[in-house]
Amino acid sequence: MVNLNDVARKAHVSKMTVSRVINHPDQVSPEVMTLVQQAIEAVGYVPNQVARALVNQRHYVIRFLLLEDVATVEPNYAKLLIRLAQNLQQKGYTLEISLDITAETKSIDGIIVSGWRQEDLSKLQALDVPVTLYGAAPTNCPLSSVDVDNQAGIEKATKYMWRQGYRDIYYIGLSLDLPFAKQREAGYRAVMAQKGGRVSVYQTENHAHLADTLVTNLMHNFQLPTAIVCATDRIALGVLRAVQRVYHIPRECGVIGFDGVFIDQLTQPQLTTVRQPFALIAEKIVAQIISQIESETTLETNNVSVSPDIVVRETTSL
Amino acid sequence: MVNLNDVARKAHVSKMTVSRVINHPDQVSPEVMTLVQQAIEAVGYVPNQVARALVNQRHYVIRFLLLEDVATVEPNYAKLLIRLAQNLQQKGYTLEISLDITAETKSIDGIIVSGWRQEDLSKLQALDVPVTLYGAAPTNCPLSSVDVDNQAGIEKATKYMWRQGYRDIYYIGLSLDLPFAKQREAGYRAVMAQKGGRVSVYQTENHAHLADTLVTNLMHNFQLPTAIVCATDRIALGVLRAVQRVYHIPRECGVIGFDGVFIDQLTQPQLTTVRQPFALIAEKIVAQIISQIESETTLETNNVSVSPDIVVRETTSL
DNA sequence: TGTGATGATGTTACCGTTAACATTGTACAA
DNA sequence: TTGTACAATGTTAACGGTAACATCATCACA
Numbered sequence: 001m002v003n004l005n006d007v008a009r010k011a012h013v014s015k016m017t018v019s020r021v022i023n024h025p026d027q028v029s030p031e032v033m034t035l036v037q038q039a040i041e042a043v044g045y046v047p048n049q050v051a052r053a054l055v056n057q058r059h060y061v062i063r064f065l066l067l068e069d070v071a072t073v074e075p076n077y078a079k080l081l082i083r084l085a086q087n088l089q090q091k092g093y094t095l096e097i098s099l100d101i102t103a104e105t106k107s108i109d110g111i112i113v114s115g116w117r118q119e120d121l122s123k124l125q126a127l128d129v130p131v132t133l134y135g136a137a138p139t140n141c142p143l144s145s146v147d148v149d150n151q152a153g154i155e156k157a158t159k160y161m162w163r164q165g166y167r168d169i170y171y172i173g174l175s176l177d178l179p180f181a182k183q184r185e186a187g188y189r190a191v192m193a194q195k196g197g198r199v200s201v202y203q204t205e206n207h208a209h210l211a212d213t214l215v216t217n218l219m220h221n222f223q224l225p226t227a228i229v230c231a232t233d234r235i236a237l238g239v240l241r242a243v244q245r246v247y248h249i250p251r252e253c254g255v256i257g258f259d260g261v262f263i264d265q266l267t268q269p270q271l272t273t274v275r276q277p278f279a280l281i282a283e284k285i286v287a288q289i290i291s292q293i294e295s296e297t298t299l300e301t302n303n304v305s306v307s308p309d310i311v312v313r314e315t316t317s318l
Numbered sequence: 319m320v321n322l323n324d325v326a327r328k329a330h331v332s333k334m335t336v337s338r339v340i341n342h343p344d345q346v347s348p349e350v351m352t353l354v355q356q357a358i359e360a361v362g363y364v365p366n367q368v369a370r371a372l373v374n375q376r377h378y379v380i381r382f383l384l385l386e387d388v389a390t391v392e393p394n395y396a397k398l399l400i401r402l403a404q405n406l407q408q409k410g411y412t413l414e415i416s417l418d419i420t421a422e423t424k425s426i427d428g429i430i431v432s433g434w435r436q437e438d439l440s441k442l443q444a445l446d447v448p449v450t451l452y453g454a455a456p457t458n459c460p461l462s463s464v465d466v467d468n469q470a471g472i473e474k475a476t477k478y479m480w481r482q483g484y485r486d487i488y489y490i491g492l493s494l495d496l497p498f499a500k501q502r503e504a505g506y507r508a509v510m511a512q513k514g515g516r517v518s519v520y521q522t523e524n525h526a527h528l529a530d531t532l533v534t535n536l537m538h539n540f541q542l543p544t545a546i547v548c549a550t551d552r553i554a555l556g557v558l559r560a561v562q563r564v565y566h567i568p569r570e571c572g573v574i575g576f577d578g579v580f581i582d583q584l585t586q587p588q589l590t591t592v593r594q595p596f597a598l599i600a601e602k603i604v605a606q607i608i609s610q611i612e613s614e615t616t617l618e619t620n621n622v623s624v625s626p627d628i629v630v631r632e633t634t635s636l
Numbered sequence: 637t638g639t640g641a642t643g644a645t646g647t648t649a650c651c652g653t654t655a656a657c658a659t660t661g662t663a664c665a666a
Numbered sequence: 667t668t669g670t671a672c673a674a675t676g677t678t679a680a681c682g683g684t685a686a687c688a689t690c691a692t693c694a695c696a
Contacts, residue, residue: 001375001424003682014646019684029644046424050371051682054651057319059368061412070400075393075580077400082388085415094379094412097403106319106364209586234584241586262393266552266581268527268559321652332676337654347674369652372681639696647688652681659676666669 002045011039022047049092062088062289063096063108068115070099075262076276077114080134083282084112091290105129110289117178130292132285136179137303144292146284149305150180153274154187157229157256160310162195164317166227166254170218172211172239173231175203184231184258204235211238219243224252227316233257233264233273240267240315254316260308269314280306320363329357340365367410380406380607381414381426386433388417393580394594395432398452401600402430409608423447428607435496448610450603454497455621462610464602467623468498471592472505475547475574478628480513482635484545484572488536490529490557491549493521502549502576522553529556537561542570545634551575551582551591558585558633572634578626587632598624 004015011018013032020027021036028036039045053060064084066077085095096108101123105111110130113120121141124131133145154171161169171188174181185201192199202218204210215228219242228243230236236257240249247253249269257264260275284304322333329336331350338345339354346354357363371378382402384395403413414426419441423429428448431438439459442449451463472489479487489506492499503519510517520536522528533546537560546561548554554575558567565571567587575582578593602622 001682005682015682016647016684017645020645023684027644032644046422048372048682049425050368050377051651052684053368054366054372054653054682055684057651066400075396078393078396079388081396081399082384082415082417085413086417089414089416094414095403096407096412097400098407099400099404104364107367208584212586237584262580263584266526266555266584268530319652323652333652334654334677335675338675341654345674350674366652369681370654372652372683373654375681637696639694641694642692643690644692645688645690648686650685651683655678655680657676657678660674662671662673664669664671666667 001048002043003048004045006043007036007039007045010043011036058293059107059109060093061096061108062093063098063103063105063111065098065101065111065113066115067099067101067113067117067120076259076278079261079278080114080282083278084286087282087286091286093290109293112285112289130289132289132292134281134285136183136305138179142302144288144302144304146281146288146304146306147180148276148281149307150183151187151190152305153258153308154184154229154231155191156308156310157258157274158188158191161227161229161254161256161316162191162197164227164254166225167197168200168223168226169197170200170202170226170228171231172214172228172235173201173203174206174235176206181231188229206232206234208234208238208241211235212242213238215239215242216245219246222247222253225254226252227254227256230255230257233259233261233271236271236273236315237263237267240269240271250314250316256310256316260311264311264313267315272313272316273311274308275311277306277308319366320361321366322363324361325354325357325363328361329354370410376611377425377427378411379414379426380411381416381421381423381429383416383419383429383431384433385417385419385431385435385438394577394596397579397596398432398600401596402604405600405604409604411608427611430603430607448607450607450610452599452603454501454623456497460620462606462620462622464599464606464622464624465498466594466599467625468501469505469508470623471576471626472502472547472549473509474626474628475576475592476506476509479545479547479572479574479634480509480515482545482572484543485515486518486541486544487515488518488520488544488546489549490532490546490553491519491521492553493523499549506547524550524552526552526556526559529553530560531556533557533560534563537564540565540571543572544570545572545574548573548575551577551579551589554589554591554633555581555585558587558589568632568634574628574634578629582629582631585633590631590634591629592626593629595624595626 004018007018008015018036049060088095105127112132114134131143133143136147137143137145173185204214228239230239236255240255243253257271257273260273264271264273322336325336326333336354367378423445430450432452449461451461454465455461455463491503522532546557548557554573558573561571575589575591578591582589582591
C-alpha cells in the first residue's frame with residue numbers, strides 16, 4: 001500500500017510536509033506544493049482514512065437511524081439513502097444503517113434520524129453524538145433538522161390547481177398527529193383562505209383503498225370541475241381509482257399528490273405531484289451533521305427547510 | 319475513550335490478553351477469560367474498529383455498486399440496502415454506496431454489485447478486491463453471486479395456479495435479454511410441459527400500461543377461468559387493471575406477480591406474488607463477500623441461489 | 637552587525653490494536 | 667532428577683497518519 005512515506009521519499013521531503021500539502025495547503029511553499037502533488041500523482045497515493053481516523057479520534061461513520069416500521073418501507077428511503085451515502089462519501093464518511101435507537105454510539109460520529117416521533121426526541125437529545133433529524137424539529141427542540149417545506153409544497157399544489165381553473169378544491173389529508181401532516185393541511189387552508197374558496201378537508205390513513213372508499217362517498221357533492229389535493233401519493237392513488245370510475249380525469253376532476261417517488265409513475269393516468277427534492281435534502285442533512293462534527297460550534301441555521309416543486313403529469317391539465 | 323489498557327488494568331492482565339479474549343478465546347485460560355469479560359463489562363469497553371482496521375490492513379468498508387439507472391430505482395433497493403447494512407454491521411463492516419464502476423478501490427475491502435449487465439463483468443473481474451454479484455453469474459464467470467431462484471419462483475407460481483384449478487394459464491414475460499428474464503420464462507414452460515397445458519407466452523417491457531395494452535388485446539381468447547403468471551409485479555399491476563375491466567378477479571381470472579416489494583400492497587385487489595426473500599439474500603451476499611475477504615480461499619459454493627415463496631393475497635383464490 | 641520575528645520544514649510521540657516473538661510455569665517422559 | 671514440550675501470558679514493534687513542538691533560514695530593523 002502506497003503511503004505518506006513513499007510520497008515523501010519521491011518528493012524529497014518529510015512525510016509531514018506531504019500531510020500538510022493535503023490538510024493545510026496554506027502552510028507550504030508553492031514550489032514544494034507542486035513537487036509534492038506531482039509525487040502524489042506519480043505514485044498513485046490515496047490517503048488512508050483509517051489511519052487518519054485513528055489519530056483524529058474519529059470513525060468517519062454516520063448512522064442512519066430508521067425508526068419507522070421496516071415492513072412498510074417506503075421507496076423514498078432508497079432514494080434518500082443513496083443520496084445520503086453519496087454525499088457522505090464525498091466528505092470521507094461512510095454509512096451505517098440501524099433500526100435501534102438504543103444501539104451504542106461509541107463507534108460512530110453522528111446520527112441521521114428518519115421516521116422519528118415526538119416521544120423519541122428526548123432519547124435522541126440525550127445521546128453523546130451529534131444528531132440531525134429528517135423532518136422538522138419542534139421549536140422547543142435543540143436538535144438540528146432538515147425537512148421538505150410541507151406547507152409550501154401543498155400551497156404550491158393548491159395554488160396550481162386554482163390557477164388551472166378548478167374552484168371546487170378538496171383536501172384529503174392524513175389522520176396522523178404528526179407535524180408534517182398538519183403543515184400540509186395548513187398549506188391548503190392558507191391558499192383557500194387567500195383565494196376565498198370553500199374549504200373541504202377530509203382525513204384518512206395512508207392507504208390507497210381507504211382513500212378510495214372515502215372519496216367514493218364524497219363524490220356526489222362535487223361541483224365540477226373539482227380538484228383533489230392529496231397529502232400523499234398513496235392517498236392520491238386511491239382517490240384516482242375512485243374518481244376515474246365516474247369522472248373524466250383531468251377534465252372533470254383533477255388530482256395532485258405529494259412525494260413524487262415511484263407511486264406517481266405507477267398510476268394510470270400518471271400522477272401530477274409535489275416532488276420531494278431528495279438530492280437537495282440529503283445534501284443539507286450531510287452538511288448539517290458534518291458541520292456539527294467537525295466544528296464544535298453548531299451552524300446558526302439549525303432548522304433547514306427545502307421547498308419542493310411540482311411535477312406536472314397527466315392528472316391536472318384542465 | 320475506554321480502551322484495551324483500561325480493561326487490562328482493571329483485570330490485572332496485559333492488554334494482549336484482553337485482545338486475545340476477544341479474538342482468540344481458545345488461547346486463554348477459563349479463569350482469566352471470565353475475569354477479563356467482567357472487566358470489559360464493568361468499564362463498558364467497545365473495541366475500536368478503527369485501530370483494529372489499521373493494524374489489520376483493512377477498512378471494514380464494503381461498497382454497494384448500483385449499476386442500474388438511479389432515476390428508476392425500484393423500492394427493492396431500500397429493503398436490500400437495509401438488510402445488507404444490518405448484516406454488514408453485525409460483522410463490523412460499514413456500507414458505501416457508489417454508482418461508478420470505475421471508482422478507486424484502495425479504500426474498500428469488497429464490492430457488492432447490483433443491476434449489472436453482461437458487459438460489466440469483465441471490468442468487475444479485473445478489480446483488485448473481492449466482488450459478489452446480486453443476480454446469478456453466467457457459468458463461465460468466476461465471480462461469486464447470490465440470486466433468488468427465478469425459475470423455481472415462477473415454477474411455484476405456475477404450479478400454484480394449476481393447483482387452484484386454472485387450466486388456461488398465460489405467461490407475460492419481460493422482453494429483456496437478461497438471464498433472470500429467461501429463467502422466469504423457463505419456469506413457466508417447465509411446469510406447463512409437465513402438466514400438459516397449453517403454452518401461451520407473451521412479452522412486454524416492464525411497464526404497467528404496456529402490460530395493460532397487451533392483455534387488453536389478448537383477453538378475447540381467454541378460456542375461463544384463466545390465470546396470468548407475470549414476470550414482475552409491475553406487469554401484474556397493468557394486467558390487473560386490464561383484466562378487472564372485463565372479468566371478475568379471481569373467479570374468472572387469477573393473477574400472480576413476482577418481487578413482492580411495495581407494488582403488491584398497492585393494487586386493488588391485493589396481489590398474490592412470489593416474494594424475493596431479501597433478508598435471506600442479504601445474509602448470503604454478506605456471508606459470501608466476507609468469506610472472500612477474511613479467508614484467502616473462496617467458499618466452494620460460489621453461486622448461491624435462494625428459493626422464494628408465494629405470498630397469497632386476493633388475486634388468486636378461485 | 638546583531639536580534640528577534642516570521643514562515644517553511646523536520647522530528648517526535650502518540651492514537652488503539654494485533655502479529656510475532658519472548659518469557660514463564662507446569663507436567664511428564666527418560 | 668533433569669530436560670523438554672506445551673500452554674498461558676507478557677513485551678515489542680509496527681499499521682499510517684497528525685498535532686505539537688523543534689529547528690532553520692530569511693529578513694527587517696535598531
